[in-house]
Amino acid sequence: MEVSDLWKSLSRSLFANMDDAFIASFRRPGGANNRLGAWDPFDKTTPYFKFMLFTEAERQPDRFFELYRALGATDIGDPVSVSVKRCKINIDYLFALEEFMFLEKALDLKTVRSVVEIGAGFGRTCHTLLALSNHIERYTIVDLPEVLELSRRVLAKAAPDQFDKIAFIDAADTAAWQKFSADLAINIDSFQEMPPATVKDYIDGLVARCRNFYVKNPIGKYEPASIGLDIDAAKFNDVFSLGLCHDVIDIFNDEALAQARKIYLDAYRPGPSWQLAADRPMSMVPYLQHALYRNGAA
Numbered sequence: 356m357e358v359s360d361l362w363k364s365l366s367r368s369l370f371a372n373m374d375d376a377f378i379a380s381f382r383r384p385g386g387a388n389n390r391l392g393a394w395d396p397f398d399k400t401t402p403y404f405k406f407m408l409f410t411e412a413e414r415q416p417d418r419f420f421e422l423y424r425a426l427g428a429t430d431i432g433d434p435v436s437v438s439v440k441r442c443k444i445n446i447d448y449l450f451a452l453e454e455f456m457f458l459e460k461a462l463d464l465k466t467v468r469s470v471v472e473i474g475a476g477f478g479r480t481c482h483t484l485l486a487l488s489n490h491i492e493r494y495t496i497v498d499l500p501e502v503l504e505l506s507r508r509v510l511a512k513a514a515p516d517q518f519d520k521i522a523f524i525d526a527a528d529t530a531a532w533q534k535f536s537a538d539l540a541i542n543i544d545s546f547q548e549m550p551p552a553t554v555k556d557y558i559d560g561l562v563a564r565c566r567n568f569y570v571k572n573p574i575g576k577y578e579p580a581s582i583g584l585d586i587d588a589a590k591f592n593d594v595f596s597l598g599l600c601h602d603v604i605d606i607f608n609d610e611a612l613a614q615a616r617k618i619y620l621d622a623y624r625p626g627p628s629w630q631l632a633a634d635r636p637m638s639m640v641p642y643l644q645h646a647l648y649r650n651g652a653a
């Protein structure tokens with residue numbers, strides 16, 4: 356299993372030393388979660404970030420707040436949050452609930468007893484699904500060892516009553532995950548950070564044996580300068596060649612997004628027996644797309 360240069364360097368640097376102080380602060384602005392989450396507010400961008408988060412949180416339906424309250428501890432790592440309807444909301448769990456509400460509409464969650472997630476970050480999706488669906492008996496995370504250590508530690512605190520349902524598999528242990536099947540396979544914002552051959556290995560060697568596949572990834576690449584980022588391209592390692600959608604697009608052009616979504620939906624379909632059951636753009640960051648595929652052969 357080939358790991359991207361991006362993640363080889365991140366796991367050796369940012370995720371190498373996971374002591375209690377790290378766990379207590381990794382979601383603060385500037386912390387390691389800026390490589391796992393969607394947006395790290397720092398310095399001058401913090402007010403814009405909080406306005407967007409607050410505006411998005413205020414737009415949520417009542418059901419969102421019921422679900423949010425049922426999650427329990429969402430603030431491990433000390434993230435930036437806003438308060439709406441007496442909920443202290445941070446961006447990671449706002450996204451997790453959007454993903455959950457997409458899934459519960461697209462799929463009968465009562466039929467989902469086993470889940471396998473590839474690339475889980477600190478474990479927000481696992482925490483959310485286990486807290487909100489009591490039909491799940493087994494939740495397996497496949498990830499790089501350094502980040503598995505993070506999800507293991509966060510989930511022990513965030514989901515102590517459900518912790519014995521969770522299994523953690525090192526991505527390098529291909530024999531372990533190639534034996535697996537599950538009712539639902541999940542990949543969120545991480546196939547785009549793996550070499551195409553690795554994505555193919557996961558799709559052919561794991562997703563193909565599952566009944567449903569939920570993917571939420573970027574639909575293309577963008578030039579940092581096109582969104583006002585002054586970043587040296589060399590610092591990006593191999594990012595332009597990672598994932599399955601390599602076209603460089605203008606992510607603030609609705610026609611470019613519509614075209615890229617078609618390519619994305621085709622690229623992530625695991626095989627000819629799989630049908631697209633539902634899809635929609637992510638709300639706050641519409642260059643990512645939710646998609647659920649069903650395996651007609653399973």
Ligand SMILES: C[S@@+](CC[C@H](N)C(=O)[O-])C[C@H]1O[C@@H](n2cnc3c(N)ncnc32)[C@H](O)[C@@H]1O
Pocket residue numbers: 356357358359362390391392473474475476477479497498499502526542543544545548549553
């Ligand atoms: C941007 S983070 C997304 C985390 C999480 N899904 C979320 O949305 O919060 C990318 C994740 O992919 C994982 N990852 C990177 N390369 C991987 C590989 N070859 N196999 C499994 N996981 C990998 C990283 O360790 C990390 O957990």
